[in-house]
Amino acid sequence: MAQRAEGFVEAVLAVVADIPPGTVATYGDVAAILGSRGARAVGQVMARYGSDVPWWRVVRAGGHPPAGKAEPARAHYEAEGTPLLPAAGEDGYRIDLAARRWIP
DNA sequence: CATTTGACTGCGT
């Protein structure tokens, strides 16, 4: 059952599931919580297993949404009341990490 | 067991 090399996967999903609504955490922070610096490894898990967790609450260190998922993610942020910052132009945006960065 | 890949990060240009 739940026992394999997936221990890391389970841990990542658990942390993401713990992120409260309207709040976000960076990949690097999630990795740090797990005791690792594999921000990319976290992203890899999200790409494979993130479909069952609020993946939109996990963003990049620069405040940008997950690559390729910016549009659906934006809808979730507005629905949950996550403060977004307008980017230079229009279609671009970034998360207000300074105000909504989740720190356990 | 070695190689490739990827929803990343930080620094330099």
Added chain:
DNA sequence: AACGCAGCCAAAT
């Protein structure tokens, strides 16, 4: 502010 390059981690093949 935007783009490119190099570095690090774990899973998948």
